[in-house]
Amino acid sequence: MSGVRYTGPVLVAPAASTAWQAGSLIEIDAVALAAALRAANVSLCIIGCGVRTEPMPPGLRTVLREAGISVDAMETGAACRTYNMLAGEGRAVAAALIPY
Numbered sequence: 001m002s003g004v005r006y007t008g009p010v011l012v013a014p015a016a017s018t019a020w021q022a023g024s025l026i027e028i029d030a031v032a033l034a035a036a037l038r039a040a041n042v043s044l045c046i047i048g049c050g051v052r053t054e055p056m057p058p059g060l061r062t063v064l065r066e067a068g069i070s071v072d073a074m075e076t077g078a079a080c081r082t083y084n085m086l087a088g089e090g091r092a093v094a095a096a097l098i099p100y
Contacts, residue, residue: 012083012095013040022098025054025073030063037069037094045069046083048076048097 004017011020011033020036022028025047037045045064047056056073064071074082076097083095 007099009096009098011036012097013037013042014087014092014094015040020096022096023100024098025049025060026057028057028060028096030057030060033060033096034063034067034069037064038067040094042092042094043069044086044091044093045071046079046086046093046095047071047073048079048095048099049073050076050098050100053078 006017006019009020009022011018013036018036020033028047033045053074056071061071072082073079076099079095079097083093086093
């Protein structure tokens with residue numbers, strides 16, 4: 001653990017975590033997220049939508065799929081648990097988390 005506390009949206013990857021700008025699924029810049037995930041060398045991204053699961057915009061899924069990244073969206077608590085489980089198994093996974 002890095003000891004850094006994030007109070008807003010955060011992108012968690014195997015080597016580093018960073019704050020990012022997204023207050024909802026529709027605010028995610030798909031191209032920028034795909035570039036960050038490729039740079040982190042991950043093949044799966046778990047998106048935490050906030051307090052409830054929301055439908056993923058088709059364009060977001062398409063851009064990530066074209067970048068070779070599988071994606072799944074769920075409420076943020078479940079996304080954190082899923083990320084921890086998959087990362088613990090050594091999977092190349094990232095979590096894009098929206099806290100509210």
